[in-house]
Amino acid sequence: MKNPYGINNPRGIAFIDDVERGLACECVCPLCHKPFRACQGEKNEHYFAHQDASECEFSYRASLLRMVVDYLRSGELEIPAVIARYMNEEEIIQSGEKIRFDRVEQIGDIKTPELHCHLGERSWVLKPVFDKKDRQNGGAGCLTLDLTRFSNPYASRPHQTLAPALRQENLLQWKNHPKRAEAELALRKKHEEKQVDFFRSRNVPPFHNRPRPTVAPAPRPSFIALEEPLPCKFFNKVIEPRDIFMTKKSEGYCVCRACNKERGGAIHT
Ligand SMILES: [Zn+2]
Ligand SMILES: [Zn+2]
Structure with missing residues (x-):
C-alpha cells in the first residue's frame, strides 16, 4: 500500500502534494520514524518512500491512525446510545452523547491498535477497523471505529474527509456491551412470559407443551x-x-x- 502521508515536525501529518519534492520534504515515516523521500513523478500517484529503501507495510495505516488521534484530541465525537432489542421490544440503556475527550492514548501494535479515550474519570476503548477482513474481536464494552471507507488514501483523501466524517457520521458502534446483553435477555424472558400468559388465560397449553398423542398421527395430507x-x-x-x-x-x-x-x-x- 503506497502512503501519501508523512510526519513533518512540528507541522504534523503532511500530504504528499503539500511538501517539497525528494529529500527536501522533511518528513518521516509515521510508523518507523525513518526519513522519507517525496516521490512526485509524472506518471504514478505521488507517495512517500523510505530514504533507505526499506518498506513499512502499515505506514499508511499509521498515518490514518495519527489523523484520528489528532482529531480526537480536539474535536467532538458522538458516543452512540446503547439499545437493547428483542423482537419488537426496545429499551434504551444509555442515551447517546457528544464527548470531547481530555486525553487520548494509542495502545498496542499497528495491527491491533486501540485508542483509549478519557474524560475525567470516564473512559472509552475504541477499536479501529481498517479493513472488512480484519474485523477484530473486541472485548466487552468497547466501541468499533469503522475506517474501512479510508482503505484507499487516493480515493478517500482522509486529510480532508476524515475529520468531517468523525464529526458528523456515526462511525462508532458498540461491539459487546455487557449491559445490553443483560437487558436483551430480560426482554426475551418478558416476551416469553407474555406468550405463556396468553395460552394460560385461555386454558390451553402452548403448542410445544401439549402432550404428544400416543397413537401414530395420520399421514399428513399435502x-x-x-x-x-x-x-x-x-x-x-x-x-x-x-x-x-x-x-x-x-x-x-x-x-x-x-x-x-x-x-x-x-x-x-
Ligand atoms: Zn516506515
Ligand atoms: Zn381457530
Missing part, C-alpha cells in the same frame, strides 16, 4: 396455505395465513393452528 388472514373465534384473534392450512384434495377443509379445530367450509363459520 397442504396449501390460505391467501388471507382469517379470524379465529375461539381465540378471538386474527390468524395469519401461515397458521391456517387447507388440504388440496377436499376444498373447504381447514385446520386452525391456533385452536386446532377442523372445520368444513370457511373457518369457524
Whole structure:
C-alpha cells in the first residue's frame, strides 16, 4: 500500500502534494520514524518512500491512525446510545452523547491498535477497523471505529474527509456491551412470559407443551396455505395465513393452528 502521508515536525501529518519534492520534504515515516523521500513523478500517484529503501507495510495505516488521534484530541465525537432489542421490544440503556475527550492514548501494535479515550474519570476503548477482513474481536464494552471507507488514501483523501466524517457520521458502534446483553435477555424472558400468559388465560397449553398423542398421527395430507388472514373465534384473534392450512384434495377443509379445530367450509363459520 503506497502512503501519501508523512510526519513533518512540528507541522504534523503532511500530504504528499503539500511538501517539497525528494529529500527536501522533511518528513518521516509515521510508523518507523525513518526519513522519507517525496516521490512526485509524472506518471504514478505521488507517495512517500523510505530514504533507505526499506518498506513499512502499515505506514499508511499509521498515518490514518495519527489523523484520528489528532482529531480526537480536539474535536467532538458522538458516543452512540446503547439499545437493547428483542423482537419488537426496545429499551434504551444509555442515551447517546457528544464527548470531547481530555486525553487520548494509542495502545498496542499497528495491527491491533486501540485508542483509549478519557474524560475525567470516564473512559472509552475504541477499536479501529481498517479493513472488512480484519474485523477484530473486541472485548466487552468497547466501541468499533469503522475506517474501512479510508482503505484507499487516493480515493478517500482522509486529510480532508476524515475529520468531517468523525464529526458528523456515526462511525462508532458498540461491539459487546455487557449491559445490553443483560437487558436483551430480560426482554426475551418478558416476551416469553407474555406468550405463556396468553395460552394460560385461555386454558390451553402452548403448542410445544401439549402432550404428544400416543397413537401414530395420520399421514399428513399435502397442504396449501390460505391467501388471507382469517379470524379465529375461539381465540378471538386474527390468524395469519401461515397458521391456517387447507388440504388440496377436499376444498373447504381447514385446520386452525391456533385452536386446532377442523372445520368444513370457511373457518369457524
Ligand atoms: Zn516506515
Ligand atoms: Zn381457530
